[in-house]
Amino acid sequence: MTRAAPRAVAPEAPTPATGSQSLERGLTVLELLDTSEAPLGVRELARRLELGPTIVQRLLNTLAARGYVEQVAETRRYRIGPRALGLGAALLRTDALMAGAREALERLAHEHGLNGFLGAVRGGRLTYLLAVQSPGPIAIRNAPGSEARFHSTAMGKALLAALPPGEADALLGAAPLPRLTPRTITDRAALRADLAAAAARGWAFVDGENLVGVISAGAVIRDAGGAVAAAISVAAPGGGAEAVAAITAPLLPEARRLAARLGCPATLLPPEVP
Template sequence: MKSISQSLARGLDILMVIDASPVPMGVREIGRHLELSSAIVQRLLNTLSSYGFVEQDPSTRRYRIGHRSMALGASNRNADGLMRSAHDILRKLADEESLNGYLGAISGDRGIYLLSVPSRRIILRVDAGEPLSMHCTALGKILLAALPVRQARALLGDSPLPKKTEHTIIDPETVLAQLPSIRRAGYSQVREENLPGVISVAAPIANESGAIVAGLSLAYAMGTISIPHDRVVELAIEAAHKISRSLGCTTALIDRWRDERAD
């Protein structure tokens, strides 16, 4: 019989128990499920938390699956086509047009970054799995626009939303009211809502059935690029469409999401 790491095995058991629970779990509750002492469970949770595989609610002190765990599953879906295609396209835009590129998706009850490809003029460096601000980024808004209204409202949460800059919209209903016009346009854009002086544009990425599986955004600091903003919009849409086609989405299906009105 092959030897295994007991600590690693226990850590994986904890992840599976938390993942299977419909609500966050406390240390003692996890211990009872696994027949482990609270001290052992807490030590393992501390390690998992430090790597982002679990997260603790500061008010209840209970644990749920963290952004790193969700990123592993999300980035694995369509990994060969989505991640490779997105990286190559965003790298080219970063090198040639000084545009910062990001890829994001919905995972569980939040949006997360799947990929970050910075230009020489870095405005925001993020790691795969980091949470995405849904209400004040172009990437977040394009992902919301592709969802049923009830799901979009649930993802936004209660008001007031976190205020990042003086231009941030903190009322969820106001953000939701923007989504129909985003769907009609086929892209989203924000100006200084997430970071002062930064503008971003995003477009959705569809799979072979036309379902939106991710979003792509291009961002830049004002006064740092040589092309007009309208061209950035075109580049974002072109890049998202190209990636969608690499996933098997036909031209006829690429814009299907814009006509689907959600309940």
């Protein structure tokens, strides 16, 4: 068998990287390790980063010295280190939204068997801020910092429905909406009608639109000024109106409690259980 020639790596520029370039590269290393299901070697990281192995090794050495990555002795590959795990701890303790949402999602998981999520618009994208796994059969694949679709998730639809149409269209972008399942709404006129219905009732839902056989319901959380701060959602296996109603019943009280914790005006709280 003929072996493929090794991939050529472009030579590094003769001038040293600036501080911001080094920081960006180091953060990218952390992101790659955080999203990988297995430890990664220097050459694999170098290939993904399109950098020379020597540069990547220096980045890893710096991160390992501070405890943000660690090397697996048996394979000499790298994984996220223990210090990285604590980076968000202070935010969870001190931020009212994050702390309150964590409590709400844990109740939804442990008392109702629902996977729970908190998400917000960051940089024009729908970003997961929290995800709590329930004891149920659906495994959460969305870690904090990962992104979700606006048009196919209850969290995304709840956020779009709370925005003026022009702002919602801007978040959706001009590209065709991807069809993730046979039930995904990709026609923009149909999606606008669905969002109008969600705005009227005060919460959004999807029935097999993001994942086959999975339902989800979501509601926006507003702050003391009435601005949309985030959206909270739950997901479970099932389908049909009765299943959606069953997961919405525990979600809405938690959404109201969380919004009230932020000082949301009473007239803008999520609705009572339908």
